[in-house]
Amino acid sequence: MKTDRRSVVVAGTMAGLALLTGSALNVASARADVSTEALAQPGPLGDVVLGAEDAPVTIVEYASLTCPHCAAFATQTFPQLKEKYIDRGKVKFIFREMPFDDLALAAAMVARCAPKDKFIPMVEVLFEQQQQWATQNAREELFKIARLSGMTQAQFDACLKNEEIAKGIIDASQRATKEFGVNSTPTFFINGKMVKGNQSFAEMEALIKEALPS
Template sequence: MLKAVKFLAGAFLIALGVGTTQQAHATEWKEHVLGDENAPVTMIEYASLTCPHCAAFHTEVLPEIKEKLIDTGKLKLVFRDYPLDAVALRAAAVAQCAGDDRYFGVLSMLFKSQLNWARSEDPIEGIKQVVRFGGMNGDAVDACLADQAMIDAIVASRMKGEQEFNVSSTPSFILDGETIAGARDAEFFIEKVEDLID
């Protein structure tokens, strides 16, 4: 099984045009959770930083979910990367390198400014401009992008979504074992979570 995942990860990296022989950097990939670890309901989000619907979810829908479900201790949100292209893969690596305390802030900045950097002639330079406001300099971004272990871990996160939950598009959400593909409004999630709690 592990060999199959490594093979698929390598094939995905080659398809994205990402090298596999770069030097590793000391940052470690981890899953990031928004909310109380002991919340009664867990929602997993699979998203790509270059996906417009994912950006809309994070800028227009998530604030209400955070206010009504996450901040009240009813829901925890687990964010998992599902990069759709090489630019999203690199942006995900940079967000991971921001660290626990800045991760969701950097993620939010990248989603809010997606139109400015994701389709630009030099998306990496655009990412550097955005994350500079989150306290990361260009050297830190370059080191992160050279971290092959980080790239591999992000690809493994995508593969896990495909294999465990049949995720094939973004955004996708896993709520109480149910895979929900595509964008939804806040009311949809609030109603689902409230039903699970009652």
């Protein structure tokens, strides 16, 4: 039986998500760049960071797990970016959740409930299998992915009722909208400079080279 998306997460988080979506839609214009110091401050749940702490370029991505453009970046561009720049100490990469619908919030919660070292692998699988879990039988398909991290059914059910995690994700997303002008996904900040929309590897590489010290 098809799962109603609005039954996936607790009702209490939906009001907060509606506020988030409304705030995003009301942003009149996006900032060209932001304070790197402000951007570096993690949200209530903390950041998961890939790459060297002292890398000369920091990329922050705001993405919704139900966003097809975000999935395209994750599956087509990110593997090359990781191999050539993140793994070689030139780029520090920070992924931040920006859920624009309740199902994206539920998926983000599941990733956050996994062990910290499984967060990025979970996000990768969620993007790779987006067409399966984001279209039908959402709860069942999300649990299949959650099990890859060792999560039990009881842990999965408890995760989707965890209002602290839901609030942490929503609060960080609202801050991104209000302080940094993020109103669509994916949105990237490369050393504080805003770049909106899916980027090919060639486009991303050009932006990285521009940001690298000469």
